[in-house]
Amino acid sequence: MSIDRAGLNALMEITSRPELVFVRGQGSWLEDHTGKRYLDFIQGWAVNCLGHNPQAMIDALDRQSRLLINPSPAFYNQPSIDLARRIVESSCFDRVFFANSGAEANEGAIKLARKWGQLHRKGAYKIITFDHSFHGRTLATMSASGKAGWDTKFAPQVDGFPKADLNDLDSVRALIDDRTVAVMLEPVQGEAGVIPATREFLQSLRALTREHGLLLIVDEVQTGMARTGRMYAYQHAGIEPDIMTLGKGIGGGVPLAALCAREPVCCFEHGDQGGTYNGNPLMTAVGAAIFDVLAAPGFLDEVNARAQQLSAGLTALSDKWGMRGERGLGLLRALIMDRDDGPALVQAARERAPEGLLLNAPRGNLLRFMPALNVTAGEIDTLLAWLDELLVQVRR
Structure with missing residues (x-):
């Protein structure tokens, strides 16, 4: 199969893509238009939690597509009820709002916190976030993110997101004022290079926010849904946040995300939040099927x-x-290298023959690994062997 050049040119240019088109996938493997196979340790950036085309997802899509796809979010549908109940019963949260992407869920978390601030903190609206954090690509979530250079993209930014330093409680304390309503963080900063918040920091942060009457928001778009070895990463610290967002793995590859909150924080009035496709039965049926696999004994x-x-x-x-x-933490890991040859290793891995390897380098001196959660021991051994060979090739 040849590449459709005219078709490629019809796509808007938003990133540099290699000259290959993926046509099918199974488990930890992808196949391109030439028939070449690739061992995938990116999995859609931690999205495909059960790998490519898992049977549970296929069965759920087939079954639900024959029943009901989208009745409108103005009405209840059974799969969204089923998935919401699973999340509530497995977490410290009481209510769930379904969205289509992690950025949309985070945008909802920001709105919910600000609404709560209007009602309970005299209009407080500032949300302390962290340097090097990543919360999405909407205007508000880009402003909340601490990604270098994003403060001038699409200026002016949305106001109200002062930045603290991860694992430095004093830096958070110094930013709290009478306009502060919440603190928001990723339990593991993924784009920053897989940097975990320590258990001690999370526990102290929870105590600090309670002392000042602030909300604690955990962005678990990348860390949620068993990625870290617990169903939700906040559980490692033994804390109970007020708001949590989920994305990526919750749908196992389909567009699905969630905004979760404890009952006292659920202050949206009718019309404050919504979305045309939010909580549609096709996507939430997949989410429920994925959840049941992740929650199965021994997984x-x-x-x-x-x-x-x-x-x-x-x-x-x-x-x-x-x-x-x-x-x-869990199967979200990074190799910290002694030089900036991450991009060269990513390219060499992809071009490896006869089978390729898909890797990610969020920093020049760092490789990030986000395999399927059901990756086999043999596939991890293969990754490690191939990576050793590639290091010889790139550094010879």
Whole structure:
């Protein structure tokens, strides 16, 4: 199969893409238009939590598409009720609003916090976020993000997002004033290079926000849905946030996200929040099917076993090559290298023959690994062996 050049030119240019078109996938493997296979350790940026085309997703799509696809969010539908109940019963939250993307869920969290501030903190609206954080690509979520250079893109920014330093409680405390309503953070900063918030920091942050009567918002778009070895990453710290957002893995590859909140925070009035496709039965049926696989007995044990294997393997590679170690939580991990050859390794891995490898380098000196949560021990061994070969090739 050849590439449709006219078709490529019909797509808006928003990023640099390699000259290949993926046509099918199964589990941890993708196949391009030439028939070449790739071991995928990106999985749509931690989206495909059960890999490509898992049977549970296919069955749910087939079954629900024959029943009801979109009755309008002005009416209840059973799959959205089913998924909301699963999330509530597995977390500390009482209510769920479904959205289509993580950015949309985070936008909803910002709106909910500001609404709560209007009602309970005399109009307070500021939400303290963190340097190097990433919360999405809408104007508000870009403003909330601490990504370098984003303060001038599409200016002016949305006001009200002062930036603290992750794992530095004093930097948060210094930003609190009478206009502050909440603190928002990722339990693991993914785009920043897979930097976890420590258990001690999260516990102290929860205590600090309660002391000042502020909301605590956890952005679990990347870390939620078993990615870190618990169903939700905040559970590692033994805390109860007020608001949580989910995305990526909740749909296993389809557009689905969620805004979750505790009952005292649920202050939206009719008309404050909505969306044409939000909570439609086709997507939420998939979400419920994905959830049941993740919640099945023994699944999280296997995630943690594979996480330990990947961590040990990356540590061994780091020691062999004189790198700076690895870090992460569960199956969201990073190899911290001693030089900025991450992009070269990504390209060499993709071009590897006869089979390629898909990697991600969010920083020049760092590789990020986001495999399917049901990745096999053999596939992790293959990754580690191939990565060692690629390091020889790139650094020879």
